Amino acid sequence: MNISMYNREFVCFFVVELTFVIVLAYVCLTSHQTVNHKTRIHKQARSNHSVKEENVSPEELRRETGQSCVFPVHSPSLVPCQQNNLREKRRILKEALPWLDLETTLNASKTLLPGGYHQPLGCASPQRLAIIIPYRDREVNLKILLNNLHRVLQKQQAEYAIFVVEQDNSTPFNRGVIKNIGYLEAKARCHFDCFTFQDVDLVPESERNTYWCGARALHHSRELDILKYRIFYKNHFGGVITFNETFFSAINGYSNLFFMWGGEDDDLFHRLLKKEMPYEFSRYPRYTALTHKKDPHHTKEERAVYGKSHLRFKNDGLNSMGRLYRLISVDYKPLYTRIYVSVNQTEVLTQLKHYGIRL
Known part of the structure; x- marks a missing residue:
């Protein structure tokens, strides 16, 4: 009887400790991701060639990247345009x-x-x-x-x-x-x-x-x-x-x-x-x-x-x-x-x- 009670107390203690470790690990991981996310945004502000972060508005992006423009700025990842099939004479x-x-x-x-x-x-x-x-x-x-x-x-x-x-x-x-x-x-x-x-x-x-x-x-x-x-x-x-x-x-x-x-x-x-x-x-x-x-x-x-x-x-x-x-x-x-x-x-x-x- 005493041994059984001891085992139950040991198991409870072990579960509590394990839960605490899991919660602590989750908090650390979340904080690390948040820091990385902010770091990416600051890097983007230093470089005008980065792609917009998902949660950054166009106005914030223009302000952070120094690209002040009332019109949208296209993604730099797009391929260059080609001018093909231009007609020498068109109908007015x-x-x-x-x-x-x-x-x-x-x-x-x-x-x-x-x-x-x-x-x-x-x-x-x-x-x-x-x-x-x-x-x-x-x-x-x-x-x-x-x-x-x-x-x-x-x-x-x-x-x-x-x-x-x-x-x-x-x-x-x-x-x-x-x-x-x-x-x-x-x-x-x-x-x-x-x-x-x-x-x-x-x-x-x-x-x-x-x-x-x-x-x-x-x-x-x-x-x-x-x-x-x-x-x-x-x-x-x-x-x-x-x-x-x-x-x-x-x-x-x-x-x-x-x-x-x-x-x-x-x-x-x-x-x-x-x-x-x-x-x-x-x-x-x-x-x-x-x-x-x-x-x-x-x-x-x-x-x-x-x-x-x-x-x-x-x-x-x-x-x-x-x-x-x-x-x-x-x-x-x-x-x-x-x-x-x-x-x-x-x-x-x-x-x-x-x-x-x-x-």
Whole structure:
């Protein structure tokens, strides 16, 4: 009887001890896993190439990895995209569809994220592209351009976002300021490797005219159908142009001092020459020009501003934007990001007077 009681007490003691050891081991193992999990996250914060942890939100991931972007960042494990079966001549779609029909025909709910952002499916583009469209009162042109441009860019396997920078009607249109705004506001929302400045009335006729950053600034739209594909003039560098970030900042962007006319394009080409920046022309430079009401063209004033280019180059551009515009609103629409701004005409005229120009 006493022996039996002793055995029972021994067994109970052994079970308690074993349970304590198991619990202690579990606690240690759990703590070790938690430390490892945190360590992985901190390592990820030091490296911008790690895959997102399962329980880390996209916002936390961008903050930890230093990748501040309002659009999703693709996984670095994806294979590089390949551009295959690009057509030299494509059919231009010229119908201005209602917005909802346009979103449907472009399958925007599946191919685009809000803001007109697209990532290729199953592969990674090595460059992220910002398309900047200066805009005011040309809705028909914008609809036709978007219907064509989204198709071309997706066929080229581009990762891109389209920014339509719209100037309000309170002052004359200023394309140089609007283009500079597009560059600055796009950069404020995501890192982009390439910046294409795209006129709203020009539609690419070839899928091989790739929107891509190389070692040179690229002029895409050298030949237009309305000119029977003849070169407009030798130094024409307007319409559709792509820069990498380094080149565009090095030339201080566009001049801010041209109202209504296209002199900012000629001034930009002068800046390229001044800085000895390399440039090239697309091998597939044909574009269809859409019809629209022509803007006023003040030749005398344009020459007066352009003639002072050598004096303005260092101080008229991206680095003099401080008081030139006011951001009214940003709207992430299904097909594009709308950036709505007003331009301070008084400040522009003040800068012109500084160079001895009175309009």
